[in-house]
Amino acid sequence: MDPIYFDDLNKGDSWQSPGRTITETDIVNFAGLSGDFVQLHTDAEYCKETHFGKxxxxxxxxxxxxxxxxxxxxxxxxxxxTVIALLGLDWKFKGPIFIDDTIHVVLEVIETRETSKPDRGIVVLLRSVINQHGDIVQQGETPLMLKRRPEVN
Structure with missing residues (x-):
């Protein structure tokens, strides 16, 4: 894959990932890794009585x-x-992701701006997590600092 520089990106450019199905194993492994054993993730009987039902x-x-x-x-x-740094994350949880949901990600350039240093620029990506029904279940913005093409400087 050829490098993609700040200068190659324009507002509105977008890419879509392949899909991935979320499994019970994913949830159990993440609970163990993170230490988050909250009942909404780990107790099927408890969840039957919640807003989500599972x-x-x-x-x-x-x-x-x-x-x-x-x-x-x-x-x-x-x-x-060409990335120099991930500068932040502004993330929203818009809906649940259930076991057996298949999600994919759409990345869209929503902003580009030059910096005071001529060898780099800022690109803001909108990252949308979309389930198999077309619902956006998570979404956020990630500003990235990227190198500019050497011939531009």
Whole structure:
């Protein structure tokens, strides 16, 4: 994959990841890794009486899988060679992710801006996590600092 530089990206550019189905094993492993054994994720009987009616994935599990799915796009493959820094994360949990849901990620450039240093720029990506029904279940913005093409400087 050729490098993707700040100068190659324009507002409105977008990429879609392949899908991934969320499994019970994902939830159990994430609970063990994170130490988050909250009943909404681990107790099927308890969840029958909740608003959701069944167990849901941890919000941060969804975010983690979304991050991994993003790496399977040409955008992330290209900018992995030119990224200087991830500058932040503004994330919203819009709906539940259930066991057996299949999610994918859409990455869209929503802003580009130059910096005071001529060798770099800022790109803001909107990352949308979408389930098999077309519902956005998580969404957020991630500003990234990228190198500019050497010939531009």
């Amino acid at each position: 167990r849901i994935a941890h919000g941060l599990l969804g975010l983690s899988i979304a991050s991994g799915l993003g790496t399977r796009t040409d955008l992330i493959a290209g900018i992995s060679q």
